[in-house]
Amino acid sequence: MRTIDSIAHLQREGELLADAAAEAGEHAPVPTCPGWSTGDLVRHTGTFHRWAARIVAERLPGPVPEDPMPEGPTGAALLPWFRDGHGGLVRTLRAAGHETDCWTFLPAPSPLAFWARRQAHETAVHRVDAESARGGKLTSLDPAFAADGIDELLTGFHARSGSRVRAEQPRALRVRPTDADAAWTVRLSAGAAPRTERSTDGPADCELTGPAQDLYLVLWNRLPLDAATLTGDAALAALWRETSAIS
Structure with missing residues (x-):
């Protein structure tokens, strides 16, 4: 899959995740992640978006420890915080050139291809989690x-x-x-x-x-x-x- 397509899927899946989380509510249990609430899921995914964006933007060598999951934000600040981090990751990946050199942890044609692919699928799986918390039909995947x-x-x-x-x-x-x-x-x-x-x-x-x-x-x-x-x-x-x- 082309990197540009992976980034497009990342954008779509993050938007769907936020929409499903808004419908489910912050305290809804996530059936596919036992013990987690929707808020936990959103904070986890948003933290990973910021972590990946930092690695690519700063061209960090690795390994780079995962950022700790924040205690907040909560309430009305939660989804704006998520959307800001998700949008920042999409913009970072779109601005990065294919020559960008940074740490990765799986084989890939380039670091940019790796992070676009990895974050698209990370977000897609957690979008499904958010929709499982909301209930109803899952949005189809290409x-x-x-x-x-x-x-x-x-x-x-x-x-x-x-x-x-x-x-x-x-x-x-x-x-x-x-x-x-x-x-x-x-x-x-x-x-x-x-x-x-x-x-x-x-x-x-x-x-x-x-x-x-x-x-x-x-x-x-x-x-x-x-x-x-x-x-x-x-x-x-x-x-x-x-x-x-x-x-």
């Missing part, structure tokens, strides 16, 4: 954007040694969206991080299929497994569910 988010999760986050997804015996989990030109085979073992191939070569022990949006949210544990069509070993999908949380 299939190509959702597929890009699946790719980031599988080939980025779960390629790191910190991924907790392990299998005692070698296993293969396939993910195949029905509305995007993409597919992944995730190979699990006991002693190493998952290894993801952007292909459907070879057999798979379990396959998840469905619209890219549903697979994206299933893999991020925002929808239940039965939101996808599962064939093969359901225990392997359950293993993913139990061990794949990103912290």
